[in-house]
Amino acid sequence: MTRLAATPVAGILAGCFAAAVALAGPAAAQTLDTVKERGELRCGVTTGLSGFSNPDDSGNWTGIDVDVCRAVAAAVLGDADAVAFVPLTAKERFTALQSGEIDVLSRVTTWTLTRDTSLGLNFTGVTFYDGQGFLVNKDLGVTSALELGGASVCVAAGTTTELNLADYFRAKDMTFNPVVFDAISQTIEGFASGRCDVLTSDQSQLYSLRTKLDDPDSAIVLPEVISKEPLGPVVRQGDDEWFNVVKWVLFAQLNAEELGITSENLDEMRASDNPSIKRLIGTEGDMGEKLGLSSDWAAQAIAQVGNYAEMFERNVGQGSPLRIDRGLNALWSDGGIQYAPPIR
């Protein structure tokens, strides 16, 4: 994730050590067996980011990143609650995965080449296509980022968000006046008190910050996205069996949405004649076996967590205070780019 890259030196140091360890010896395989034996999945999450992973009023973890782990636990162990969540800061996250403290890292981590290669990590897919955007006051009457020339922009310091912002305005030959804050949570205070016309951050963040306004509907997120931030779960390199499991659980949830299977109609779908549905639910074929799981692996994940659409809407979509549109995260068949390979 870019927005927490506030201490690049520490990050690079940690990264170098992580890389050194990754090169020194191949990570122990058999994470799947370890998880089954332990009866519990250990999952790295944030220390609190609304919609993705944050504790609710009674201290239970909720969010789309949390549900990714719950789905994996349901598929592997048959129990979505058999997850121990380990809150990690941005600096710790890769070390925790490397050292085996956690089995999956599901912590708004942007998929980049460096992380995929030299850090010894594998991204299993994209749970959320994010990107940097702009939040503006509705009264301003602005409908496109191209009209923002000369605006004052609230931004968090020391992040790539700041660099992307400068790049974008320079490329479009516009001027802007940055109003820099130390932390992302402070930027919304600046925006609310009128110190800037525009607030920029990752779009998912903008929606969550918007809920902190006295009247959330008084501000809109502009359609322009000026950077790519594909967020997804991460596992250790060198354990292909586990990599496949985590990867295909997400694919199964996407395929379930495509086939119209939800946690509610799952039982009716068991009677379906559609071979794709039968293979997914496990009433036909040996898909689970190939992954080293039971035949009802996908059915368990869907029954206990839901398909991708349910997971999305419940945590960040219309069913949540964030009210983020599906946009890029819609299925390929609905104009988005979420596309899962077939289960066969």
Added chain:
Amino acid sequence: MAHSDPPSSDTGFRPIPPQPPPVTVVGPVRWVRDNLLSSPLNIALTALGLYLLWLVVPPLIDWGILTADFVGSSRDDCTSGGACWVFIATRLDFFVYGFYPDAERWRVDVMFAMLAGFLVPQFLPGVSARVRKWLGIFGLTVYPVISGVLLLGGVFGLEAVETGKWGGLMLTLVLSYVGIVAALPIGILLALGRRSHMPIIRTICVLFIELWRGVPLISVLFMASVMLPLFLPEGVNFDKLLRALIGIVMFQSAYMAEVIRGGLQGLPKGQYEAASALGLGYWRATGLIILPQALKMVIPGIVNTFIALFKDTTLVLIIGLFDILGTVQASIVDPAWGRVAIEGYIFAAFCFWVFCFGMSRYSQGLEKKLHTGH
């Protein structure tokens, strides 16, 4: 009485009864005149101060109490525009227990109750010194063991609760209590070692103290949480909380050692010589004569270190442990609530203030009690 009757004529001297002094030279009026209105500059400053108070206090009371919302269960109950204390009330369990399982929270309550059980009598005037002493000894020795067993579980039929689930006020107390109880004895040993005549022991102590005092606590915690696992063989993990605790204890004992060394140096040489003259060996002289006096002298310094330690425990935030401030910060981002950051931070600050102020009062009481006038 004889002298009350004037012997001769009634034109003689008759003293008037004593009058109370004029209101302008005693009491609150005198104090106000002397301290607030003694010169034009002071008058101006007083007026300015009052104006600032008037600017700040009424809106604060209005926001925090008069128009605040106290009852309810969600954001919708916070409609009056004042502080949303509903948020604190709803999340209180999370702030106190963190992720500790609901069914097992009585164990934390027992720990709190025992803590109050031996701390509160220390403040009450009616409790005898012997009771206080035994309660104190219980608090420093048996209590940490009982609490550890109780919180961790896994024995005596208690369900095991891994430390990853600990959080909130309870974690803050665990971190600071262990830090305080462990740092004091280690600090005493280090301070004695640094003044030892044995070169190897002295060198080790000096190195230890200077090393730990020379690095910031953040980097100690960061090393413990990020670097250490990389040096351990794969699959060998030891508990993140334990790592943080060891870091805090090492760090604070180095500081404690220097505070206590100050006390040892402040003691007149005659005390050491007198102890030797009585024929006491090193340990008896130290334990019976040197340390009691040295420690008494540095009580303010020791408590100062404790208070700093208590507040430093919030740094475990950076290694993903949720102390009380961590739980507050994780909660204020919840989109289900509006802008509740101020309420959250005020609550956290209040909790810290209660404990730090308590420690400060206790140390003042202790100083008074132990003051023997030399």
